[in-house]
Amino acid sequence: xxxxxxxxxxxxxxxxxxxxxxxxxxxxxxxxxxxxxxxxxxxxxxxxxxxxxxxxxxxxxxxxxxxxxxxxxxxxxxxxxxxxxxxxxxxxxxxxxxxxxxxxxxxxxxxxxxxxxxxxxxxxxxxxxxxxxxxxxxxxxxxxxxxxxxxxxxxxxxxxxxxxxxxxxxxxxxxxxxxxxxxxxxxxxxxxxxxxxxxxxxxxxxxxxxxxxxxxxxxxxxxxxxxxxxxxxxxxxxxxxxxxxxxxxxxxxxxxxxxxxxxxxxxxxxxxxxxxxxxxxxxxxxxxxxxxxxxxxxxxxxxxxxxxxxxxxxxxxxxxxxxxxxxxxxxxxxxxxxxxxxxxxxxxxxxxxxxxxxxxxxxxxxxxxxxxxxxxxxxxxxxxxxxxxxxxxxxxxxxxxxxxxxxxxxxxxxxxxxxxxxxxxxxxxxxxxxxxxxxxxxxxxxxxxxxxxxxxxxxxxxxxxxxxxxxxxxxxxxxxxxxxxxxxx
Amino acid sequence: xxxxxxxxxxxxxxxxxxxxxxxxxxxxxxxxxxxxxxxxxxxxxxxxxxxxxxxxxxxxxxxxxxxxxxxxxxxxxxxxxxxxxxxxxxxxxxxxxxxxxxxxxxxxxxxxxxxxxxxxxxxxxxxxxxxxxxxxxxxxxxxxxxxxxxxxxxxxxxxxxxxxxxxxxxxxxxxxxxxxxxxxxxxxxxxxxxxxxxxxxxxxxxxxxxxxxxxxxxxxxxxxxxxxxxxxxxxxxxxxxxxxxxxxxxxxxxxxxxxxxxxxxxxxxxxxxxxxxxxxxxxxxxxxxxxxxxxxxxxxxxxxxxxxxxxxxxxxxxxxxxxxxxxxxxxxxxxxxxxxxxxxxxxxxxxxxxxxxxxxxxxxxxxxxxxxxxxxxxxxxxxxxxxxxxxxxxxxxxxxxxxxxxxxxxxxxxxxxxxxxxxxxxxxxxxxxxxxxxxxxxxxxxxxxxxxxxxxxxxxxxxxxxxxxxxxxxxxxxxxxxxxxxxxx
Numbered sequence: 001x002x003x004x005x006x007x008x009x010x011x012x013x014x015x016x017x018x019x020x021x022x023x024x025x026x027x028x029x030x031x032x033x034x035x036x037x038x039x040x041x042x043x044x045x046x047x048x049x050x051x052x053x054x055x056x057x058x059x060x061x062x063x064x065x066x067x068x069x070x071x072x073x074x075x076x077x078x079x080x081x082x083x084x085x086x087x088x089x090x091x092x093x094x095x096x097x098x099x100x101x102x103x104x105x106x107x108x109x110x111x112x113x114x115x116x117x118x119x120x121x122x123x124x125x126x127x128x129x130x131x132x133x134x135x136x137x138x139x140x141x142x143x144x145x146x147x148x149x150x151x152x153x154x155x156x157x158x159x160x161x162x163x164x165x166x167x168x169x170x171x172x173x174x175x176x177x178x179x180x181x182x183x184x185x186x187x188x189x190x191x192x193x194x195x196x197x198x199x200x201x202x203x204x205x206x207x208x209x210x211x212x213x214x215x216x217x218x219x220x221x222x223x224x225x226x227x228x229x230x231x232x233x234x235x236x237x238x239x240x241x242x243x244x245x246x247x248x249x250x251x252x253x254x255x256x257x258x259x260x261x262x263x264x265x266x267x268x269x270x271x272x273x274x275x276x277x278x279x280x281x282x283x284x285x286x287x288x289x290x291x292x293x294x295x296x297x298x299x300x301x302x303x304x305x306x307x308x309x310x311x312x313x314x315x316x317x318x319x320x321x322x323x324x325x326x327x328x329x330x331x332x333x334x335x336x337x338x339x340x341x342x343x344x345x346x347x348x349x350x351x352x353x354x355x356x357x358x359x360x361x362x363x364x365x366x367x368x369x370x371x372x373x374x375x376x377x378x379x380x381x382x383x384x385x386x387x388x389x390x391x392x393x394x395x396x397x398x399x400x401x402x403x404x405x406x407x408x409x410x411x412x413x414x415x416x417x418x419x420x421x422x423x424x425x426x427x428x429x430x431x432x433x434x435x436x437x438x439x440x441x442x443x444x445x446x447x448x449x450x451x452x453x454x455x456x457x458x459x460x461x462x463x464x465x466x467x468x469x470x471x472x473x474x475x476x477x478x479x480x481x482x483x484x485x486x487x488x489x
Numbered sequence: 490x491x492x493x494x495x496x497x498x499x500x501x502x503x504x505x506x507x508x509x510x511x512x513x514x515x516x517x518x519x520x521x522x523x524x525x526x527x528x529x530x531x532x533x534x535x536x537x538x539x540x541x542x543x544x545x546x547x548x549x550x551x552x553x554x555x556x557x558x559x560x561x562x563x564x565x566x567x568x569x570x571x572x573x574x575x576x577x578x579x580x581x582x583x584x585x586x587x588x589x590x591x592x593x594x595x596x597x598x599x600x601x602x603x604x605x606x607x608x609x610x611x612x613x614x615x616x617x618x619x620x621x622x623x624x625x626x627x628x629x630x631x632x633x634x635x636x637x638x639x640x641x642x643x644x645x646x647x648x649x650x651x652x653x654x655x656x657x658x659x660x661x662x663x664x665x666x667x668x669x670x671x672x673x674x675x676x677x678x679x680x681x682x683x684x685x686x687x688x689x690x691x692x693x694x695x696x697x698x699x700x701x702x703x704x705x706x707x708x709x710x711x712x713x714x715x716x717x718x719x720x721x722x723x724x725x726x727x728x729x730x731x732x733x734x735x736x737x738x739x740x741x742x743x744x745x746x747x748x749x750x751x752x753x754x755x756x757x758x759x760x761x762x763x764x765x766x767x768x769x770x771x772x773x774x775x776x777x778x779x780x781x782x783x784x785x786x787x788x789x790x791x792x793x794x795x796x797x798x799x800x801x802x803x804x805x806x807x808x809x810x811x812x813x814x815x816x817x818x819x820x821x822x823x824x825x826x827x828x829x830x831x832x833x834x835x836x837x838x839x840x841x842x843x844x845x846x847x848x849x850x851x852x853x854x855x856x857x858x859x860x861x862x863x864x865x866x867x868x869x870x871x872x873x874x875x876x877x878x879x880x881x882x883x884x885x886x887x888x889x890x891x892x893x894x895x896x897x898x899x900x901x902x903x904x905x906x907x908x909x910x911x912x913x914x915x916x917x918x919x920x921x922x923x924x925x926x927x928x929x930x931x932x933x934x935x936x937x938x939x940x941x942x943x944x945x946x947x948x949x950x951x952x953x954x955x956x957x958x959x960x961x962x963x964x965x966x967x968x969x970x971x972x973x974x975x976x977x978x
Contacts, residue, residue: 036511344949
């Protein structure tokens with residue numbers, strides 16, 4: 001019937017771990033790789049055409065019909081999709097992997113496609129995705145040493161090494177691993193709240209990531225005071241005025257690489273203002289942080305080391321699968337507020353006897369070793385290799401800006417500070433710009449983002465794919481012009 | 490030199506996505522599988538012997554020496570481990586994967602080993618780990634439709650199907666995907682806070698998971714009131730008294746499968762008390778939830794459907810790699826408090842035009858599609874296959890309890906309610922029990938947990954491995970007796 005290593009669904013399927021895990025994984029991984037290839041080939045473009053309803057209908061049909069050669073006649077008469085999700089009798093590993101992975105690849109917005117360039121949604125490196133398989137198979141959980149002996153030791157080495165990049169003069173640089181920039185910002189506000197108390201007032205630019213506001217809400221802190229950022233970076237005069245007016249403990253959050261334009265706030269000047277006013281500085285470098293790896297661009301982050309907390313996120317400009325967030329501090333003692341005891345994980349006598357206490361390393365308990373793929377990437381590429389990738393995507397953004405500038409049908413917002421380019425069809429209304437973006441999505445032509453700047457709506461291209469060629473960029477702009485034409489006809 | 494698909498670290502390494510991604514992944518995945526096998530074989534037992542310092546030293550040495558056949562002489566003179574973590578020039582994908590994955594597998598506490606049975610730290614199924622590779626390669630991010638067209642449609646189908654299990658009579662059952670039980674409990678408290686306001690008082694048993702307390706702290710809520718649970722489940726008389734005494738909005742959190750003993754609180758009686766006192770009910774079924782899949786055991790969760798929010802966590806009794814948490818509700822409208830707008834992800838005009846708004850599905854922004862491995866597992870095994878696995882590990886726990894009862898050198902705490910067994914060497918002091926557990930870890934013999942019950946410290950075995958045999962259980966107990974003997978000699 002089937003080449004699956006276990007033929008009946010009620011038997012005990014093999015585990016991913018142990019000495020036999022690799023052999024059990026091999027045929028299943030083969031099925032996954034074939035399904036990834038088939039799905040991507042069937043899709044063809046950067047995303048599936050047809051829009052949300054078509055994609056959902058196709059997925060339901062794939063689940064209903066399954067892999068026909070599996071030959072389970074029971075499938076055909078099913079109508080409630082819940083029975084396709086959770087059938088009474090399983091379809092077996094091979095059928096389930098083939099059906100679901102093919103459907104997911106077929107219906108993906110694939111960041112590895114050069115015309116999928118909307119968001120800080122990176123195309124992961126193959127080596128990072130391969131490393132992530134080992135994380136899934138070994139399944140160390142980072143909440144106690146006896147669930148993650150080597151993984152916790154690796155996390156300690158890598159987080160210290162990365163924090164030494166953001167805080168080279170720090171006393172004992174350290175970093176926490178997070179689910180992304182959002183959790184990093186949340187932890188930055190939490191650490192500041194625990195240091196200063198619940199009256200802590202957060203001050204951020206109008207260019208700050210939405211997660212700063214959401215973190216304040218989550219943590220029961222006052223709504224952040226927002227400082228204007230008319231040119232995409234915090235207005236220093238306005239910031240000085242706000243810091244002069246406010247009373248009580250203050251946390252200023254600046255951004256190194258904004259989501260909308262990739263702009264970098266003037267960090268040294270903001271750090272000076274924080275010093276003058278006794279405010280704590282947090283820098284959200286979720287996007288821009290990896291500029292540190294580029295010899296020619298790391299100067300753009302001057303002043304970063306003056307922040308008490310720094311958000312990094314290597315699932316953006318670090319080519320990692322989600323999640324790969326970090327929160328770096330100049331001294332590990334700044335993380336003490338997260339200390340927490342649960343006797344089954346870190347009893348006092350175990351800690352005194354030398355078992356590392358990991359629970360204070362995250363607000364999560366069970367935690368996947370996201371550090372493994374990061375470690376593999378840092379070691380495989382080295383500083384030079386990572387810097388090269390950063391430089392490449394920044395250069396790609398520069399080339400796109402060149403092309404826009406040369407095209408009389410398009411307006412460029414500004415030269416890219418990082419790898420984000422805003423542009424718009426000349427003379428278009430905001431409604432046309434928004435409809436153009438949606439048309440590109442619905443036709444499956446391209447995935448572009450959107451951003452408000454200078455009182456207008458722009459198309460946003462976030463260039464994170466180091467393989468994107470000048471021809472790809474021409475094609476991207478051609479699609480934009482075509483669809484724009486069809487919309488305004 | 491090397492068979493790596495890219496030979497110099499500064500060139501542009503291949504991506505995991507696109508039609509060529511599978512071909513790029515294949516040799517790298519081959520390296521990972523070989524490293525997993527080699528590392529597990531070298532380790533031999535359930536965890537590496539030597540304790541934390543030895544494990545860390547061996548990891549540093551592996552990073553320093555690397556894969557010798559890679560032949561980079563620069564390695565030998567390095568001493569600062571930061572240079573082994575982030576070298577100036579990379580070592581290439583193959584070397585990095587081989588070195589780091591071998592070291593991680595060599596130094597793992599592997600839940601696939603039958604004597605690794607301390608925690609709710611599950612051995613993942615090979616099919617779930619294989620599915621997770623597709624999540625890493627495609628890297629859909631669940632914060633906007635245009636980053637995850639099919640993945641978001643799949644998440645909708647699967648979360649609704651799972652919520653229909655917890656709330657079969659619910660109006661529109663729905664569930665959020667979380668990083669685990671801890672985040673699920675946090676969201677339960679957050680939703681209740683938003684419904685009732687910041688004076689919400691949480692009431693939980695002394696048997697509740699530590700994350701309930703941590704969530705209250707994180708969210709700025711009053712410290713939970715703790716009700717005694719002398720026999721491992723909430724004392725109903727004490728709960729009634731507490732609910733009578735307290736004023737203001739109340740959230741009662743009960744547990745279906747406690748971390749220490751696997752006990753299940755009397756849910757129908759607690760739900761009645763909540764009704765009588767106008768309190769909201771949350772049930773943390775992170776451990777016990779999958780009893781729903783077992784025909785012979787689902788009755789143990791009677792009353793679960795009366796909870797306003799239910800924590801599930803399929804990286805426990807669901808054999809998923811971390812993370813696979815859920816928070817289920819009987820009506821999707823109960824999730825409205827999480828609604829949030831970030832114009833680059835869910836602008837009003839895009840939502841009106843039919844683009845699904847995903848940002849309210851999580852407090853995270855970027856989010857890995859953990860639903861894929863869950864979907865593959867549900868479909869491959871079906872309800873029958875999952876129920877079979879649940880029944881198997883519960884039966885294994887029963888067998889271990891039998892063996893303990895028959896062994897005059899050991900005391901059994903109580904018959905297992907789920908798959909957790911507490912036992913201790915007869916007559917031992919708590920200090921000896923704690924030292925026995927640490928000795929087993931240091932010798933690399935077994936990974937057992939610990940729990941306080943009835944005023945004493947017990948060894949805890951959490952049986953989650955469906956492949957564990959009666960012989961394995963005999964060996965586990967033999968190790969316990971041996972080490973106990975050596976400690977007290």
